[in-house]
Amino acid sequence: MKFLCIDCDRRMDYFDRRQPGDGTFAAAFECPGCGHRVAMLANPMETQLVDALGVQVGGRTLDPEPFELVRGRLVGGEEALASVAPPGPQGLRWSPEGVARLERVPGFVRAMVKKIYSDWARERGIDEITPAVMDEARADLGLEGM
Numbered sequence: 001m002k003f004l005c006i007d008c009d010r011r012m013d014y015f016d017r018r019q020p021g022d023g024t025f026a027a028a029f030e031c032p033g034c035g036h037r038v039a040m041l042a043n044p045m046e047t048q049l050v051d052a053l054g055v056q057v058g059g060r061t062l063d064p065e066p067f068e069l070v071r072g073r074l075v076g077g078e079e080a081l082a083s084v085a086p087p088g089p090q091g092l093r094w095s096p097e098g099v100a101r102l103e104r105v106p107g108f109v110r111a112m113v114k115k116i117y118s119d120w121a122r123e124r125g126i127d128e129i130t131p132a133v134m135d136e137a138r139a140d141l142g143l144e145g146m
Contacts, residue, residue, distance in 0.1 A: 003040075005031035007036060010031055012030060012031050012036075014027070019047070023043075023044030023047055024044055025047050025050070026039050026041045027042075052115055052119075092126075093128045097131050098130050098133070098134060102117075117129055120140070121137070
């Protein structure tokens with residue numbers, strides 16, 4: 001995503017990012033021609049999504065993943081490579097019921113949802129993700145209404 005200065009017709013440059021502590025973040029951009037500034041404010045859910053994807057507004061924070069471009073364009077997404085991907089850290093497993101529930105998530109966000117549940121489970125030393133673990137994570141993360 002790029003911001004364009006309407007007055008100068010120039011691409012605005014990233015200027016600053018702030019997280020005030022209420023779950024939101026703001027990013028400021030500045031026009032290199034006229035100095036005009038704009039800010040983008042993300043709500044807590046958008047902030048969590050950006051963080052879960054490993055994106056930092058204003059620049060990339062993660063090293064490229066192996067086959068990153070290929071993975072993003074495969075029919076079936078990450079699941080298409082599951083049989084050749086190495087096991088995750090700490091031996092995290094998904095129960096058949098957990099996998100079945102994850103498959104009901106729309107494909108375009110499934111990898112992000114899987115990462116959120118996996119990260120949450122790893123932080124708590126949980127080695128198998130079941131529907132009960134998914135319910136607990138949803139409640140803990142405030143995602144019940146989603």
